Amino acid sequence: MSLLTPDPGLLFWMILSFGIVFFVLAKFGFPIIVDMVEKRKAYIDQSLESAKQANEQLLGIQLESERMMKETREEQVRILKEANEIRAKIINDAKDQASVEVHKLLEENKLVIQKERDAAMRDIHNQIAILSIDIAEKILRKNLDNKPAQVELVDKLIAEAQQN
Amino acid sequence: MRFKLFIFGLFLFLGIVSAKATETAPAEELDVTELILEHVADAYEWHIVSFGHTHLSIPLPVIVRGEDGEWHVFSSSRFAHGHAEYQGFYLSQEEDHKGKIVEKNAEGEEIRPWDFSITKNACSLIVSSIALIILILSCARWYRKRRQHPESISPKGFIAMMEMLIMSIVDDVIKPCIGKHYKRYTPYLLTVFFFIFFNNLLGIIPFVPGGANVTGNIAITFVLAISTFIIINIFGTKEYWKEIFWPDVPIWLKIPPIMPLIELVGVFTKPFALMIRLFANILAGHAIVLGLTCMVFVTVSMGVAMNTGMTVLSVIMTVFIDFVELLVAFIQAYVFTLLSAVFIGLSQAEPHHVKN
Structure with a gap:
């Protein structure tokens, strides 16, 4: 059964070649490959992890910005509303003030006009009085020449005065 | 279709080859066990192909240390495929060391030398x-x-x-x-x-x-x-x-x-x-x-x-x-x-x- 008995020569060559193969590959072959693959694996894992984190951060930022946008929009609406209110108020105030002002002016004007009319009336009264005195003077001067006429006039005047 | 043609061709070819073989084959009986064992076992030369009785093979170096305590290094082609002896070494035909390099010791018995041949x-x-x-x-x-x-x-x-x-x-x-x-x-x-x-x-x-x-x-x-x-x-x-x-x-x-x-x-x-x-x-x-x-x-x-x-x-x-x-x-x-x-x-x- 030569198949089952190891041949010493072949044993020697096998130990030699397997020993060399093992030494060379264990020193320069497999560790490098395995190390590099594991390094790459670690690198990929790390990259995935950081990508995940970045994604999460991005999501956070997006939510934040959305929240901020919403807030800003609300603020805008609020400000616009306030501005509208203020404007309306200002206009109303102005209107009120203007009408008050106008009213005052009208009153004043009325007073002035009244005064002036009164003054004018007084003036006219005075003028008329003066004129009537003048006229009366003139008439008297003319009519006092005859006596009856004087008496008649005095009567008349007395009558008038009584009537008044 | 091509595949079928190929298979048909293969059949035809094999038929012709085997027919020829029948015509020319010498009437020697093939010992399958022997052949298989020979192929799976180790050898001192690298056999490539044989045409009839001409064997084409790569001779490999034989490295043996004989009974005389000396190292002998020579090509396995010296054995002429097991038919020749060289420096006292030859391929055994006996059952014990069949196909291995052996030499005769003083008593005329076949013994194995230290054999580090590149088989x-x-x-x-x-x-x-x-x-x-x-x-x-x-x-x-x-x-x-x-x-x-x-x-x-x-x-x-x-x-x-x-x-x-x-x-x-x-x-x-x-x-x-x-x-x-x-x-x-x-x-x-x-x-x-x-x-x-x-x-x-x-x-x-x-x-x-x-x-x-x-x-x-x-x-x-x-x-x-x-x-x-x-x-x-x-x-x-x-x-x-x-x-x-x-x-x-x-x-x-x-x-x-x-x-x-x-x-x-x-x-x-x-x-x-x-x-x-x-x-x-x-x-x-x-x-x-x-x-x-x-x-x-x-x-x-x-x-x-x-x-x-x-x-x-x-x-x-x-x-x-x-x-x-x-x-x-x-x-x-x-x-x-x-x-x-x-x-x-x-x-x-x-x-x-x-x-x-």
């Missing part, structure tokens, strides 16, 4: 070792070049395939079987895997530099198994030895040392099983392929029709078995590595924390 297996072994070293180192070189940039290495093509193989062994076999100290054993187990796988594949190739039955030779598997044995027992933990000589079993199993004896036998049977498994599987594969091929020649005497049919069957079966052998080449390398890893893992036993 067919040794030569194939050396060639495959060199090829394997080149293969793995070229891969390692590729990685070494890109050492500074771990992000830019994603290999393609052949190196990607090697990486896939290497990492599948590391991740699926070595890591789960050995556990936390797996790094120390990775180079050895990977070397074993690729060594066996590569030699198995070379063995399937039917022409030079393949075809030698390297991993189907007991000397080769013996060295591999011994390596695993040494690694298991050198790096075995205290707990491993305790489990062998003083396992946690009832005392009556230990005082006549039944369990320790069984465990001790187990220490040796594990690598022994590794050795026999690989050897037998590869040897059987080679034997089956050769046997099926021999069917063509055995059936020559049974007539043309029979011979043609058997030839076709033989080719189909051989192709099928060759595919199976491809599978076996991988599986045996994988199993050897897996079991080595399992045994090493067992020798890394940590003390169990038994309930107090």
Whole structure:
């Protein structure tokens, strides 16, 4: 059964070649490959992890910005509303003030006009009085020449005065 | 259609060939057992092909230390395929050392000299070792070049395939079987895997530099198994030895040392099983392929029709078995590595924390 008995020569060559193969590959072959693959694996894992984190951060930022946008929009609406209110108020105030002002002016004007009319009336009264005195003077001067006429006039005047 | 034509042509061709063979074949009986054993055994020359009685083969160096205490180095072509004697050495025809180099001692008995000849297996072994070293180192070189940039290495093509193989062994076999100290054993187990796988594949190739039955030779598997044995027992933990000589079993199993004896036998049977498994599987594969091929020649005497049919069957079966052998080449390398890893893992036993 030569198949089952190891041949010493072949044993020697096998130990030699397997020993060399093992030494060379264990020193320069497999560790490098395995190390590099594991390094790459670690690198990929790390990259995935950081990508995940970045994604999460991005999501956070997006939510934040959305929240901020919403807030800003609300603020805008609020400000616009306030501005509208203020404007309306200002206009109303102005209107009120203007009408008050106008009213005052009208009153004043009325007073002035009244005064002036009164003054004018007084003036006219005075003028008329003066004129009537003048006229009366003139008439008297003319009519006092005859006596009856004087008496008649005095009567008349007395009558008038009584009537008044 | 083309395929059918091809098959038809094949039949026709085989028919013609076998018909011719019938006409010209000499009436010598073919000893299939002899032929198979000769092919799976080691040889001093690398036989390529024979035409009738002219043998075409590569002569290999013979290195022997004879009875006279001197080293003799010469080409195996000096033996003229076993028909000649050179410097007192010749190929034995006796049953004991059949086909081996022998010399006659003073009493006229055939004895084996110290024989370190580079035989067919040794030569194939050396060639495959060199090829394997080149293969793995070229891969390692590729990685070494890109050492500074771990992000830019994603290999393609052949190196990607090697990486896939290497990492599948590391991740699926070595890591789960050995556990936390797996790094120390990775180079050895990977070397074993690729060594066996590569030699198995070379063995399937039917022409030079393949075809030698390297991993189907007991000397080769013996060295591999011994390596695993040494690694298991050198790096075995205290707990491993305790489990062998003083396992946690009832005392009556230990005082006549039944369990320790069984465990001790187990220490040796594990690598022994590794050795026999690989050897037998590869040897059987080679034997089956050769046997099926021999069917063509055995059936020559049974007539043309029979011979043609058997030839076709033989080719189909051989192709099928060759595919199976491809599978076996991988599986045996994988199993050897897996079991080595399992045994090493067992020798890394940590003390169990038994309930107090």
